[in-house]
Amino acid sequence: MLRAKQTLPKKTLSKRTLSMPTIKDVALAAGCSTATVSRALANPEKVSEATRQRVAHAIAEVGYVPNVAARNLRRAESRTIVTLLPDISNPFFSEIINGMEEVAHQAGYQVLIGDCERDPGRAEAYFNLLPTNQADGIILLTSDIPRALVSHADARADAPLVMACEFFSDVDLPTVAIDNYQASAHAIDYLASLGHARIASVSGPVGNPICRERTRGYHDALAARGLSNSARVVEGDFGFRSGYQQGMTLLDGMEPRPSAIFCHSDEMAIGVLKAARQLGIGVPEELSVVGFDNIGFSEYCEPELTTVSQPRHEIGQQAMRMLLSLLAGEAVVRRQTLSTQLIVRKSTGRPAA
Amino acid sequence: MLRAKQTLPKKTLSKRTLSMPTIKDVALAAGCSTATVSRALANPEKVSEATRQRVAHAIAEVGYVPNVAARNLRRAESRTIVTLLPDISNPFFSEIINGMEEVAHQAGYQVLIGDCERDPGRAEAYFNLLPTNQADGIILLTSDIPRALVSHADARADAPLVMACEFFSDVDLPTVAIDNYQASAHAIDYLASLGHARIASVSGPVGNPICRERTRGYHDALAARGLSNSARVVEGDFGFRSGYQQGMTLLDGMEPRPSAIFCHSDEMAIGVLKAARQLGIGVPEELSVVGFDNIGFSEYCEPELTTVSQPRHEIGQQAMRMLLSLLAGEAVVRRQTLSTQLIVRKSTGRPAA
């Protein structure tokens, strides 16, 4: 079907059939210099009203749209923020990302999502975007990256790095997160108040600081109720499968069997639910299960999951705001703690007997 | 804690404390011109072995890393591919994205994820990245965008646009997808072969071409079995909630009640499962449910979901390969169809009585 065109020189112009108008064309049309056009766009207050008008007209007339690459090159910035996360397929992150994008776009920034899926090399590649101005800042949604990448960052108080949800035990970055200790303790307290005396926990990776915090909250809350001797923590990886496996461990192997299980993620809680089902253990009659994150599924599993909800959208927004402030050279509150909420659904109840 | 530094001029150098070495520095160190350095990197075969060595050394010595912004400006490209999707929080897309990123990174491209979450303005903004060389191409994972954006694209055979999963009824873009008609017909056939005679369907948005295809497959498969008169299709939006609501419509309102429901997404199928549970309808004894997509959760719901699986990773890979070929000016097979698989789990069985 190839129409006309055929007679073209070679195979040039696959893009930009007619090359886009540049700032020069605008200057010509407006009868002023390129500098003035540039100023009219970037610092309107430095240009007279009349000129501003003429420039605006000229821009519309020639259909000018600024070449961002050239601008970024000159300004030594990219207007791009990278967010590093361990696993893009975990729905927990999507709402956070939405929050981030919302404020980023409003400020004229792009968000580049960096999936590190447990390959530390990836993280390094993304960090390398920083010194070359391919990215202006990074928001970390994972602490599972080579420490060397960030270790020097807490010295420079204005390094364009912020953590969201997670944190490092040894590097002090600006952070927005929840109080994991509190949230966990509160969940345990809730279970204890229902009468549970044997409360086990499926933790996330024990190397993960937020899991440590949660486990600390778990132990302390148990201790406060004098239930320390029944404590039992097993390790998962936040995913369905590990929840199922560890659920089996806790429910099939142990004697006496726990009457409640607190999980560090909804996916693992749902895995535990499956294990219980398979073993013929009724939830919540014989076993209570609490998850963490309040992902979409948690309302649709059987039974609906009691879980700790984080304000994910807000976490994303705040983290991005914090990073943009950092980039603007403004002072920031280096630690923001947002509140959680225990959402009680159908997977928890009083223990049998 | 602010160390030394305090005595700095103003607040300059927040980045690039020591400005990065440029290609000039390398040229100096290697005793050649910048052109030669550039060639040594981009077209090694055009440079003598000896020079190549010297350049390599010089690069290592001065710690040079190319300025991508400058390169992109000069080359009028961005090495960035945008993928437009309707909803980032839908886990269906994450595996596709992984596939895309895999081949993109290998080829030195970045993937920018564009979440259009039902705001058509967003899509337009992303399309505008194309003429300004902020993006080199777009992969569409949604057909729900203003038609004007793509309508002229099928004329130019080499427009850097490809569709994955979805397609337009009226615009003929290079596409990689499954055979939705087939896949749907196969699922219905499977249900019919179990003995089901009243098979309803929860479709995705009826304006969506892939849903039309699936519904066509549904009707034809029914007709082939002489079951046309029992056909019943209701519309959802792929999400949990709509599945639940339409499940209620089908199961609570209708007489006689369908004995099987075929859903256009796993989320909706899981919603139907919840509706059935709430109405005390046993699955699979009294009702069979089939989903679509085989998302992670489908193995962990109750009962485990029978579903149509798409090769998501491969779809992502192929789509990206196709786009990169397009960009390279190579000819491409404009329509790639990948095969699906019906994964039978526990949510389907022979109808009662």
Add this chain to the structure above:
DNA sequence: CGCCAGAATGTAAAGCTTTACACCAGAGCG
């Protein structure tokens, strides 16, 4: 009236790379 401040604008360099073109030397060949 002369000078100065300040507003408005222009000039040109800088940001870093790629690449068209020119140049040179050496090889092969008539």
Add this chain to the structure above:
DNA sequence: CGCTCTGGTGTAAAGCTTTACATTCTGGCG
């Protein structure tokens, strides 16, 4: 020996914008 290639390299322009600095002009003030 002279010519033509060709492989290897250098020069400088181009890609587009921003911005430091220079310039012009105006009005105000002493």
